[in-house]
Amino acid sequence: MERIDTTVAARTGATAAASGGDEDEVDLIPVRTYWMLVRQRFLQHRLAVIALFLMAFLVAIAIIVPTLTGDAYTKTSLSKAMQPPSLAMPLGTNQIGQDMFLRLMKALQTSLFIGFMAVVIIGLIGVTLGALAGFYGGWVDNVIMRFVDVILSLPVFFMILIIVAVLGKGSALVVVIAIGLTGWTLACRLVRAEFLKLREADFVQAARALGASNRRIIARHILPAALAPVVVAATLGIADSVVAEAALSFLGFGISPPEASLGNLLKNFEEDIQVRAHLLVPPSITIVLVVLAASFLGDGLRDALDPRQRVESK
Amino acid sequence: MATYVLRRLIQAIPILIGISVISFLIINLAPGDPTDRFRSGRVSPETIQHLIHLYGLDKPLPEQFVSWFTAFWQFPFRSDAWGYSFVDGRPVVEKIFQKIPTTLELMLTSLVVTMIVSIPLGVLAAVKQYSWADKIITTMATVGYALPSFVLGILLLYIFSIKLNLFPSFGRHTLGQENSFPDYLRHLFLPVCSLAIQQIAGWSRYMRSSMLEVLQQDYVRTARAKGLPGSRVLYKHALKNALLPVITLLGLSLPSLLAGAAITESIFSWPGLGLLAVQSVTTNDFPVVLAIVMIGGMMVLLGNLLADVLYGFVDPRIKY
Numbered sequence: 001m002e003r004i005d006t007t008v009a010a011r012t013g014a015t016a017a018a019s020g021g022d023e024d025e026v027d028l029i030p031v032r033t034y035w036m037l038v039r040q041r042f043l044q045h046r047l048a049v050i051a052l053f054l055m056a057f058l059v060a061i062a063i064i065v066p067t068l069t070g071d072a073y074t075k076t077s078l079s080k081a082m083q084p085p086s087l088a089m090p091l092g093t094n095q096i097g098q099d100m101f102l103r104l105m106k107a108l109q110t111s112l113f114i115g116f117m118a119v120v121i122i123g124l125i126g127v128t129l130g131a132l133a134g135f136y137g138g139w140v141d142n143v144i145m146r147f148v149d150v151i152l153s154l155p156v157f158f159m160i161l162i163i164v165a166v167l168g169k170g171s172a173l174v175v176v177i178a179i180g181l182t183g184w185t186l187a188c189r190l191v192r193a194e195f196l197k198l199r200e201a202d203f204v205q206a207a208r209a210l211g212a213s214n215r216r217i218i219a220r221h222i223l224p225a226a227l228a229p230v231v232v233a234a235t236l237g238i239a240d241s242v243v244a245e246a247a248l249s250f251l252g253f254g255i256s257p258p259e260a261s262l263g264n265l266l267k268n269f270e271e272d273i274q275v276r277a278h279l280l281v282p283p284s285i286t287i288v289l290v291v292l293a294a295s296f297l298g299d300g301l302r303d304a305l306d307p308r309q310r311v312e313s314k
Numbered sequence: 315m316a317t318y319v320l321r322r323l324i325q326a327i328p329i330l331i332g333i334s335v336i337s338f339l340i341i342n343l344a345p346g347d348p349t350d351r352f353r354s355g356r357v358s359p360e361t362i363q364h365l366i367h368l369y370g371l372d373k374p375l376p377e378q379f380v381s382w383f384t385a386f387w388q389f390p391f392r393s394d395a396w397g398y399s400f401v402d403g404r405p406v407v408e409k410i411f412q413k414i415p416t417t418l419e420l421m422l423t424s425l426v427v428t429m430i431v432s433i434p435l436g437v438l439a440a441v442k443q444y445s446w447a448d449k450i451i452t453t454m455a456t457v458g459y460a461l462p463s464f465v466l467g468i469l470l471l472y473i474f475s476i477k478l479n480l481f482p483s484f485g486r487h488t489l490g491q492e493n494s495f496p497d498y499l500r501h502l503f504l505p506v507c508s509l510a511i512q513q514i515a516g517w518s519r520y521m522r523s524s525m526l527e528v529l530q531q532d533y534v535r536t537a538r539a540k541g542l543p544g545s546r547v548l549y550k551h552a553l554k555n556a557l558l559p560v561i562t563l564l565g566l567s568l569p570s571l572l573a574g575a576a577i578t579e580s581i582f583s584w585p586g587l588g589l590l591a592v593q594s595v596t597t598n599d600f601p602v603v604l605a606i607v608m609i610g611g612m613m614v615l616l617g618n619l620l621a622d623v624l625y626g627f628v629d630p631r632i633k634y
Contacts, residue, residue, distance in 0.1 A: 150332035153618075155610030157573030158591055162337065162603050165595040166344040243462045247577055250464045251592055269468050269581075273476055280472075284465045291460040 041304040048300020055293040058286075062112050065105035073102035074258040082276060091282050100265075104282050107260035112290070114176055114261070115242035119234050121180025122241075126187025127223070127230060133188070134195025135218050141192070148185045156182050157247070164248060170256045179244050187233050194226035228305040232298055239294035246287055262287050319623060326615050333611040334386070338379050341604050386608070397601040401594075406605045410587065414609070416486065417586030420579070421571050423502060424509040425564070432514045433560070436521025437553060440529065451518060458515030463574045467508040467581035474504060484583035505582045509574045513567060520563055525556040558629055565621030568614050 032040075043049060066073065077097035085092040091100035133144040163178040198204060199222065207221045242262070248254035249263030256264060265283035272279050366372050370381060389395040389407050396406035439451040461469075475483040481504050482488065491497040528534065529552055537547045576588030583589065587606060594602040 146328065146332070150329050150336065153329050153611055153614050154333055154336070154569075155572045155607060155614060156569050157576055158603075158607050158610045159337075161576070161591060161595045162340055162607055165598060165600075165603060166340055169595075239460075246462060247464060247573075251577070251580055253595060263464070266464060266468060269471075273468065273472050277472055277476070280468060284468065287462055287465060288457075288460050291462070292456070295456075295460065 038304045042300050045300040045303055047296045048303075051293045051296035051300065054289065055297055058108060058290060058293065059112060061105060062109040065102070066109050069102055069105075073099065073106040073260060075099070085278075092278070094279060095276070100279060100282070103260045103265060104286060107262045107265050107283065108286055108290075110172065110255055110260060111242050111245055111262040111287075114172055114179075114245045114255075115238045115290075117176045118179040118183065118241035118245070119237045121176060122184045122187055122237055123230060123234055125180065126184035126233075127191050129184070130188040130191025131195055131218055131223065131226075134192035135199055135214070135222065137196075144188070145192075148188055151182065151185050154182070157244075160244060160248065161251075161253065164253045169253045172255060175245055175248055175254050178248075179241050183237065183240065183244075187230055187237070190229040190233055191226055194229060195222055198222045198225055229302075231305060232302040235294055235298035235301055239291040239298075242287070242290050242294070262290075315623075315626070318626070319619070322619050322622065326619065329615060330611065331383075333608065334383055335379070337604055337607045337611075338382060341600050342375065344598075344600060396605045399594075399602050400599045401597050401602075406601050409590070409602060410605055410609060413585065413587045413590050416584065417575055417579070417588060419502070420505055420509065420584060420586060421575055423506045424513060424571065425567075427506060427510040428513040428517055431510070432517035433521055433557070435514070435518040437525050437548075437556070439518065439522040440525035440556075441548065443526065448522075452522070455515045455519045458511055459519070461512065461515075463508060463512055463577045464581060466511055467504075467578055470504050470508050471581065486585060501584075505578050505584050508581070509571065509578050512574060513571065516567070517560070517563060521556070521560060524559050525552065528552045528556040531555075558625065561621055561625050561628065563621075564624070565614075565618035568617035569610075572610050572613065 075098065080093050080097040082095055083089060083093045089099050089101055091104060094100055129144050133141040159182050160178045163181065164174055167174040167177065204217060204221055207217050212221070245254055245261060246263030249256070249261040250266050252267060254263055255261035262283050266280055269280060370378060385392070385395050387395075393405040393407050396410070398404065399406055399409055435451050439448040442448050471483055474481045482501050483504075486498065486501050487494070488497050488501075534547060534552050537551045538544075572588070575586060576591055578584065579586045579588035580592050587609070591603065591606045594606065
């Protein structure tokens with residue numbers, strides 16, 4: 001952490017000095033911590049700020065609406081079947097009279113939850129293996145990286161299918177496990193690269209000289225400094241995980257009715273598309289919004305947390 | 315070159331073994347065993363025991379793995395190398411090799427379309443950086459990238475098949491027109507679009523940044539400085555070099571193409587490997603699922619190898 005603070009401060013020192021006026025008077029340079037700079041850089045990324053608000057909004061309605069309405073989203077009522085959108089039911093009802101707005105909100109909740117949980121698993125596996133590989137090097141690194149090679153050569157989606165087929169279709173937990181177990185390679189490689197770079201850094205040498213154990217050096221000294229790319233990858237990973245879950249549920253292997261997920265709202269498309277195509281629009285738009293929000297948020301975080309990684313974009 | 319290809323093929327062996335071990339272990343996690351479907355009142359427990367012994371299911375797992383693995387690689391010579399489908403009892407080898415060409419038709423056509431569309435788009439966006447054309451292309455690429463294949467597929471289906479009635483919504487042929495090529499092309503159109511649009515989004519962004527990087531190089535400035543016409547600098551000096559990293563994309567996009575194929579084939583009922591995979595998972599047809607994962611792994615490995623070899627072919631700086 002220390003190292004990043006000083007390098008970032010050194011790099012931006014020039015602009016800070018320029019705005020401070022006299023370059024010789026060090027006292028006049030306003031002190032700006034790493035996190036102040038991160039916030040400043042993030043706020044400059046307009047799309048990312050919009051994405052943050054959008055994501056916050058989506059998460060908020062996904063938590064609030066289903067909590068307030070309970071299990072009303074599963075209620076069927078044939079007398080109210082196939083109603084067009086109205087004030088009481090903004091998205092109308094499906095062929096068995098379920099309120100599509102409530103189903104969409106519940107679906108958003110389920111899909112976001114699975115997406116976040118999958119990213120947590122991806123983070124846990126990826127960070128642990130990446131840290132071990134990067135810190136110890138040698139045969140540990142070799143074994144882990146060959147393992148990564150194997151996973152990268154697997155046809156990932158088929159692999160997710162096979163895991164779901166074996167562990168049981170229709171369970172949210174299985175979907176999370178399947179996406180998590182196949183998706184950690186990027187996080188692992190990023191963390192490994194950071195660890196390789198940082199393990200010879202001065203502050204690590206200092207910690208070692210002070211007699212810190214390997215475990216302490218990994219967890220308390222290197223990891224905090226190596227997390228920036230993981231946060232970025234995790235944010236982008238939310239998009240991939242939500243899409244993977246939706247695809248699974250769409251094919252009928254993920255969340256199945258009466259439960260709702262963004263994918264299974266589209267599952268009945270062959271029939272819906274002929275007679276009630278308007279039912280397919282809201283879930284499609286919602287998926288796209290989640291993906292866009294997560295990817296712009298990820299882009300903004302990358303520019304803010306780790307300016308060295310910045311790729312030409314705008 | 316030949317030694318390099320050979321070396322890469324040898325390097326691929328441990329990865330293939332790794333894929334096999336992982337797939338085999340996952341399949342073995344499945345509850346119950348393959349004899350379960352014989353368990354009924356009409357089959358005596360002795361017969362079941364006999365079957366378990368006959369199939370080698372009482373042997374330790376590593377031994378089972380070795381016998382499965384050695385049998386697996388005899389597929390060019392033995393039709394029973396991958397076992398028999400649980401669903402219709404046909405040899406898995408036969409079932410899969412029947413589907414591979416149809417999937418390749420879809421994937422390769424999409425790849426060609428992707429390259430034809432995305433490379434000019436990326437170049438245009440880079441050359442006219444920050445122009446309206448660039449902004450439109452970049453925005454479309456971002457939106458295209460955020461459209462999951464099933465949303466895109468449904469959208470195309472709705473517009474072109476239901477509303478405009480221009481293209482058929484499912485299958486490879488209209489019944490009774492099995493030999494008509496125009497009919498086949500009409501069936502191919504929507505699945506290819508649905509698969510290609512997502513790839514185009516990724517590729518054109520990649521092409522744009524690759525081209526932008528090359529345009530900043532000294533040799534491009536030198537070429538301009540010595541008075542070469544702009545188009546010559548662009549095509550002879552810049553484009554040629556900007557295309558190099560795109561070749562790597564060829565190999566890298568195979569897993570996403572395969573995943574996209576599974577979903578696209580399901581939406582448009584295109585009778586390929588992806589649809590077979592989805593159907594086999596639905597019916598718990600494990601021998602077929604296992605073989606498809608292995609085939610998919612081999613495709614990804616081969617694709618990467620091909621991309622690397624191609625890279626060496628076009629870039630003389632790379633030595634083996």
